[in-house]
Amino acid sequence: MTDNWNLLGHDWAVDMLRRHIATGEARHAYLFAGPPGLGRRSLALAFARALNCTDPPAPGEACGQCRDCKQIAAMAHPDLAVIQAENEGGTLKVEQVRELKRAVSLKPYQSKYRVALFLRFQEANDNASNALLKTLEEAPAHVILLLTADNPEALLPTIVSRCEVLRLRPLPLEQVEKELERRGAESSQASLIAHVSGGRPGYAIRLLEDKSLLEFRRTRLDDLQKLLSASRVDKFAYAEKLAKEKDVMRQVLLTWLSFWRDVLLRAAKADSPLANLDRAEEIESLAKRIDLPAARQRVAETERAIQQMERNVNARLLMEVLLLNW
Numbered sequence: 667m668t669d670n671w672n673l674l675g676h677d678w679a680v681d682m683l684r685r686h687i688a689t690g691e692a693r694h695a696y697l698f699a700g701p702p703g704l705g706r707r708s709l710a711l712a713f714a715r716a717l718n719c720t721d722p723p724a725p726g727e728a729c730g731q732c733r734d735c736k737q738i739a740a741m742a743h744p745d746l747a748v749i750q751a752e753n754e755g756g757t758l759k760v761e762q763v764r765e766l767k768r769a770v771s772l773k774p775y776q777s778k779y780r781v782a783l784f785l786r787f788q789e790a791n792d793n794a795s796n797a798l799l800k801t802l803e804e805a806p807a808h809v810i811l812l813l814t815a816d817n818p819e820a821l822l823p824t825i826v827s828r829c830e831v832l833r834l835r836p837l838p839l840e841q842v843e844k845e846l847e848r849r850g851a852e853s854s855q856a857s858l859i860a861h862v863s864g865g866r867p868g869y870a871i872r873l874l875e876d877k878s879l880l881e882f883r884r885t886r887l888d889d890l891q892k893l894l895s896a897s898r899v900d901k902f903a904y905a906e907k908l909a910k911e912k913d914v915m916r917q918v919l920l921t922w923l924s925f926w927r928d929v930l931l932r933a934a935k936a937d938s939p940l941a942n943l944d945r946a947e948e949i950e951s952l953a954k955r956i957d958l959p960a961a962r963q964r965v966a967e968t969e970r971a972i973q974q975m976e977r978n979v980n981a982r983l984l985m986e987v988l989l990l991n992w
Contacts, residue, residue: 671712671728673705674845674867675837682832683713684726692717692779693830695802695811699818700834702754702786703869706814709834710783714738714746717810718777734777744775750785755916755976758786760793767801770809780809787813788820789976795822802828836865839939846874861943862924886921887945894992901989909982912975919972926964929953933961967991 671680686692696713698706715728715738722728728735737743747766751758766782774780784790790798798811799822805811811829818826818833839860845867846856851874862883863870873879893901908915924941931938932953940946953961971988975981 671709671716672730673708673712675841676705676709676834679709679832679834680712683709684716686726687713687716688725692810694805694807694809695813695829697787697813697815697818697821697826697829697831698834699815699831701816701836701864701866703863703866703872704834704836705866705868706834707783707785708868709832710812710814711738711741714743714781714783714810714812717779717781718743718745720777738781743777743781745777745780747780747782748785749782751789753913754786755913756789758784758790758794760791760797763790763794763797763801767797770801771806774808778808782809782811784811784813787815788817795825799824799828837867839865841865842867842870846870849874858943861939861941864924864941882917883921886918887925887942889918890922890925891948893989896989898990901992902986905982905985905989909985912981915981915985916972916975919968919975923965923968923972925949926961926968929956930958930961930965933958964992 670677671684673680683696696710698710700706712728715730715735716722716726718734718738719728720732720734730736730739734743738746741748747769749758749762749766770780770782772780784798787798802811802825813821813825813829815821818831842860842863842865843853843856846859847853849871851859855874859870859873859880862880863873889904893904896904908918925945928940928942928945928949929952931940932949933956940949942949956964967988971984974984
């Protein structure tokens, strides 16, 4: 780990943000874009600490020890507002943005800036997006708005144009592996987790610290193997059970998506590393049995199911159709 606001990777982004603070040129809005688990929120919070640190060791740095640094790290600072949908894959609502707009009109309570952090802003509905646009247009000088989102193209272009956009990329797998080993993982475990995370450091660290996540993945990939040859009755029973827990269903679909993407890579004879390294045999076998268009179709169907879930389509019907298509 470098002296990089104590973050893993994204050095260029830290350098740019540090420079903005040091030269007094902080923008009024930033968008941290990239897939979940990449460290978007960690980078945004590190930036908020550096903005409001009362005892910076150098311009653009945070001491990590003052009251402001500690409160921001814990997301419990009176001048930090965190706005997000109730759960992942949910909806960020207009009332939440309006409430925030009232709060940011007030002067900071104890810091230089009031910071509003909008997490997973792609989950905002149209009204919430329009309300944020007004806030962006009218934000006072003491307010800095930070947004995280999977993809800038999923947001209103007028919002994106008013933000400094930082497109974060996954890290090299070797870099993630080394960090996991530094945190106590064995070499084989570090390699598997780095591949499963696809180079997303935040997700990799969560997988290392929460053993239930890898266990969940293993169980659901086992389910997928069984479902490929299961009867229609068994598929319907599985769909009915899973549809009762939408949060779980979304995670299952994301797990299956990573598997089908691996099958697609092998069917296309691509050199890219597999995400599911421990399932290489199953992936190779499937890639030989189905052709490239079929593998591509499995990926597209799973992606579409995840998108439709976010639009509140009937979950049971969605899962039944997906499994029958297999």
